[in-house]
Amino acid sequence: MRRISILGSTGSIGRSTLTVADAYPDRFEIVALAAGANVDAAFEQAQRWKPRLVSIASEKNADLLRTRLRQAGLSEIEVVHGNKGAVKVATLPEADFVVSAIVGVAGLEATYEAVKAGKTVGVANKECLVAAGELITAEARKQGKPLLPIDSEHNAVHQCLRGGRMNEVERVWLTASGGPFLNTPRSEFKNITVEQALNHPTWKMGKRITIDSATLMNKGFEVIEACRLFHIPPSRVDVLVHPQSTIHSMVEFIDGSILAQVSVTDMRLPILYALTYPERIQSDMRFDVGNLRHLDFCPPDMNKFPCLRLAYEAAKVGGAKTVALNAADEVAVAAFLEGAIRFDEIPGIIEETVAASNSRELESIAQVLDADRAARRYAQEKVQKSAEPRATSV
Amino acid sequence: MRRISILGSTGSIGRSTLTVADAYPDRFEIVALAAGANVDAAFEQAQRWKPRLVSIASEKNADLLRTRLRQAGLSEIEVVHGNKGAVKVATLPEADFVVSAIVGVAGLEATYEAVKAGKTVGVANKECLVAAGELITAEARKQGKPLLPIDSEHNAVHQCLRGGRMNEVERVWLTASGGPFLNTPRSEFKNITVEQALNHPTWKMGKRITIDSATLMNKGFEVIEACRLFHIPPSRVDVLVHPQSTIHSMVEFIDGSILAQVSVTDMRLPILYALTYPERIQSDMRFDVGNLRHLDFCPPDMNKFPCLRLAYEAAKVGGAKTVALNAADEVAVAAFLEGAIRFDEIPGIIEETVAASNSRELESIAQVLDADRAARRYAQEKVQKSAEPRATSV
Numbered sequence: 001m002r003r004i005s006i007l008g009s010t011g012s013i014g015r016s017t018l019t020v021a022d023a024y025p026d027r028f029e030i031v032a033l034a035a036g037a038n039v040d041a042a043f044e045q046a047q048r049w050k051p052r053l054v055s056i057a058s059e060k061n062a063d064l065l066r067t068r069l070r071q072a073g074l075s076e077i078e079v080v081h082g083n084k085g086a087v088k089v090a091t092l093p094e095a096d097f098v099v100s101a102i103v104g105v106a107g108l109e110a111t112y113e114a115v116k117a118g119k120t121v122g123v124a125n126k127e128c129l130v131a132a133g134e135l136i137t138a139e140a141r142k143q144g145k146p147l148l149p150i151d152s153e154h155n156a157v158h159q160c161l162r163g164g165r166m167n168e169v170e171r172v173w174l175t176a177s178g179g180p181f182l183n184t185p186r187s188e189f190k191n192i193t194v195e196q197a198l199n200h201p202t203w204k205m206g207k208r209i210t211i212d213s214a215t216l217m218n219k220g221f222e223v224i225e226a227c228r229l230f231h232i233p234p235s236r237v238d239v240l241v242h243p244q245s246t247i248h249s250m251v252e253f254i255d256g257s258i259l260a261q262v263s264v265t266d267m268r269l270p271i272l273y274a275l276t277y278p279e280r281i282q283s284d285m286r287f288d289v290g291n292l293r294h295l296d297f298c299p300p301d302m303n304k305f306p307c308l309r310l311a312y313e314a315a316k317v318g319g320a321k322t323v324a325l326n327a328a329d330e331v332a333v334a335a336f337l338e339g340a341i342r343f344d345e346i347p348g349i350i351e352e353t354v355a356a357s358n359s360r361e362l363e364s365i366a367q368v369l370d371a372d373r374a375a376r377r378y379a380q381e382k383v384q385k386s387a388e389p390r391a392t393s394v
Numbered sequence: 395m396r397r398i399s400i401l402g403s404t405g406s407i408g409r410s411t412l413t414v415a416d417a418y419p420d421r422f423e424i425v426a427l428a429a430g431a432n433v434d435a436a437f438e439q440a441q442r443w444k445p446r447l448v449s450i451a452s453e454k455n456a457d458l459l460r461t462r463l464r465q466a467g468l469s470e471i472e473v474v475h476g477n478k479g480a481v482k483v484a485t486l487p488e489a490d491f492v493v494s495a496i497v498g499v500a501g502l503e504a505t506y507e508a509v510k511a512g513k514t515v516g517v518a519n520k521e522c523l524v525a526a527g528e529l530i531t532a533e534a535r536k537q538g539k540p541l542l543p544i545d546s547e548h549n550a551v552h553q554c555l556r557g558g559r560m561n562e563v564e565r566v567w568l569t570a571s572g573g574p575f576l577n578t579p580r581s582e583f584k585n586i587t588v589e590q591a592l593n594h595p596t597w598k599m600g601k602r603i604t605i606d607s608a609t610l611m612n613k614g615f616e617v618i619e620a621c622r623l624f625h626i627p628p629s630r631v632d633v634l635v636h637p638q639s640t641i642h643s644m645v646e647f648i649d650g651s652i653l654a655q656v657s658v659t660d661m662r663l664p665i666l667y668a669l670t671y672p673e674r675i676q677s678d679m680r681f682d683v684g685n686l687r688h689l690d691f692c693p694p695d696m697n698k699f700p701c702l703r704l705a706y707e708a709a710k711v712g713g714a715k716t717v718a719l720n721a722a723d724e725v726a727v728a729a730f731l732e733g734a735i736r737f738d739e740i741p742g743i744i745e746e747t748v749a750a751s752n753s754r755e756l757e758s759i760a761q762v763l764d765a766d767r768a769a770r771r772y773a774q775e776k777v778q779k780s781a782e783p784r785a786t787s788v
Contacts, residue, residue, distance in 0.1 A: 159557050159651055159653060160557070160653065162556050162557045162558075163553050163554070163556045163557060163653070164556075164674050165673075165674075168673070168674040171683075173683055238683070238684065240683060240684065240686065247654070250656070250683065252681075252683065253674050254674055254675065254676045254677070255663065255666055255667060255670070255674040255675060255676065255677045255679070256657050256658065256663055256677045256678075256679035256680055256681060257553055257655060257656075257657050257663065257667065257674070258655065258656040258657060258681055258683065259553060259554065259557070259653055259654070259655055259656075260641070260653070260654045260655075260656055261557075261651060261652065261653055261654075262644070262651075262652040262653075262654055263650050263651050263652060264650065269649065269650055269651065272649055273649060273651065276649070279559075279562070280558050280559075280562040280647050280648055280649040280651070281648065281649060282648045282649065283648070283649045283650045284650075285649070285650035286650055287646075287650060287652055289565075289567055289632070289634060289644065289646065289652065290632065290634065290693055292634065292691040293690065293691055293692065294688060294689070294690055294691070295688070295689040295691075296687065296688055297686040297687055297688070297689075298687065299684055
């Protein structure tokens with residue numbers, strides 16, 4: 001029986017984790033949940049799973065949730081809130097596995113504390129590895145506990161790595177769908193609408209990650225995540241565009257053998273893998289190999305998609321540069337979604353912000369959060385400067 | 395330092411093994427060689443590698459080789475001959491790894507004795523697993539030593555299997571190039587010439603295996619080999635046609651994840667893998683992932699290629715049926731190569747021979763060899779009957 005705490009239980013990965021747990025009631029017990037702002041969803045999850053502990057973002061919502069649970073006869077469920085609440089969920093002594101799926105830097109501290117408390121952590125929160133990956137992976141190594149990637153690419157890499165030892169790895173190949181603008185000429189990038197950018201060809205995801213997929217910044221983040229998770233330099237992580245997203249990633253070994261992982265595009269699969277590792281258990285998520293017909297590949301175009309290049313550059317330096325990369329991207333993507341900047345202005349905002357950030361190593365989550373705030377402020381100023389000329393020209 | 399005996403040193407796999415050994419002189423020592431009929435090649439190999447022991451097929455050639463080695467100042471190399479000689483090479487106490495690459499049933503006894511002597515055996519000899527696989531794998535399990543497949547498909551499967559446990563395997567997918575007649579209509583099969591059939595699209599191999607690739611019998615043998623090597627029933631081994639032969643095979647796990655192995659089509663790669671397992675070492679055999687463009691797949695057509703169906707049917711019964719399958723195929727292919735029968739007559743000869751064979755289990759290599767001889771006689775008669783009407787009609 002694996003006893004699971006979920007950080008981000010009402011988000012997409014959190015809900016998928018509960019679906020997986022639901023399918024194997026004799027294997028998984030949900031002991032704690034950290035939800036976002038949605039009290040209704042948090043209440044329903046608490047009622048269904050009866051965890052020992054539920055955390056919710058605001059104090060007001062915590063009071064509301066406490067009342068509703070008491071009315072439902074579930075007053076034994078403890079309700080906490082805020083970052084402290086999430087840390088309590090992450091470090092609950094009864095939990096042995098923590099799913100880190102709070103979106104954004106809000107999940108950093110809780111995830112770090114989970115690792116520090118010796119939990120096995122399944123990582124779905126990109127920021128954990130992009131912004132604070134050096135700290136978190138160092139702590140995981142110290143604890144001797146695995147960090148299990150819950151996203152299709154790194155999960156695929158994790159599986160392929162079982163075919164050899166870490167010192168036998170030549171290269172990691174992350175596949176990329178290429179996003180909706182793979183075949184759009186660069187000259188048309190200035191006219192890309194929010195609606196077009198939100199129309200991802202293979203995965204249904206949140207808005208920011210969908211835009212990040214369209215700019216290939218998402219793949220850039222994944223390059224950084226791969227470097228952190230698997231302790232390899234960015235020069236040994238490559239990206240291959242593969243529109244069908246059938247091969248989720250590959251590992252090339254020093255003898256010339258390459259292992260590739262194939263499966264349906266369903267997040268429940270990497271979640272199940274992480275929750276049961278090192279075992280595998282039966283699922284109904286079957287990829288129809290017999291109906292496989294064509295797979296296509298091409299190299300990524302870094303001129304057309306400068307975000308990928310920016311990510312490689314930041315990855316080489318690490319520290320505050322990757323924090324700035326993530327923070328500036330979040331600000332720029334939000335500005336694009338609000339109509340404040342054009343699609344083709346996203347990379348420039350990020351490039352300037354990363355260039356302006358210092359390149360110091362970060363020694364604590366507090367320092368990461370400081371660097372994050374500074375980069376956000378800087379990027380926000382750049383967004384305003386980009387938006388102004390247009391506002392006056394109207 | 396791995397001390398290697400090679401059964402079939404002057405054949406294609408034997409020579410590739412020596413090329414691999416040559417590239418890593420500090421890792422591999424050649425301690426014994428069993429050659430075929432080619433005295434010149436055997437002499438050159440003995441001179442180059444200075445093994446303790448060389449075996450050659452005939453007594454006459456052994457005398458010749460002994461004389462030449464003495465003249466070259468190498469009289470310390472012991473020369474033996476025949477099946478007994480090959481067994482001596484296979485069981486030499488100094489050897490810890492035996493490469494089984496004698497073509498045909500001639501390699502059976504030596505391979506079996508190598509396994510029995512507790513050697514780690516790299517298997518390139520198809521007959522070992524098709525005709526005597528049950529005996530050989532049972533003995534390997536008893537000895538607790540791995541049988542390492544030296545052919546691209548099973549070697550690929552072996553690598554993919556590292557991603558899980560044997561009881562977590564749902565299915566093995568063997569890929570097949572489809573051979574030169576993948577897109578030839580069945581109605582034209584009767585006109586296929588020897589030259590056309592010998593023109594394999596992706597691999598350069600011996601004549602029999604090239605014809606077996608054209609009929610898909612080679613893939614049928616590989617299904618049987620997979621069943622024996624990995625202890626799974628034929629119902630869980632599938633074939634997928636993949637003309638580029640880039641993915642060498644795949645393993646589907648019970649959780650829905652599939653691992654696939656990709657590499658250049660170079661036999662030195664599976665040889666190196668087997669010789670260094672469980673380690674991997676650096677090689678220059680690089681597959682250019684960055685230049686990957688298209689991969690195509692389709693299901694095999696068992697009506698057009700009845701040999702594959704015959705192999706599945708024989709695999710279900712095992713024992714003397716798979717011995718008959720192999721023996722009849724060898725006879726039928728030889729008859730086709732000599733112009734005695736047409737390409738489309740090959741499956742009929744095999745089907746009749748397998749049907750006529752009994753389905754008893756075989757308990758010794760001697761029984762395997764008896765069943766093999768009986769099937770060959772039967773198939774030879776069928777060939778003559780097929781050839782007669784045409785001879786009279788000319």
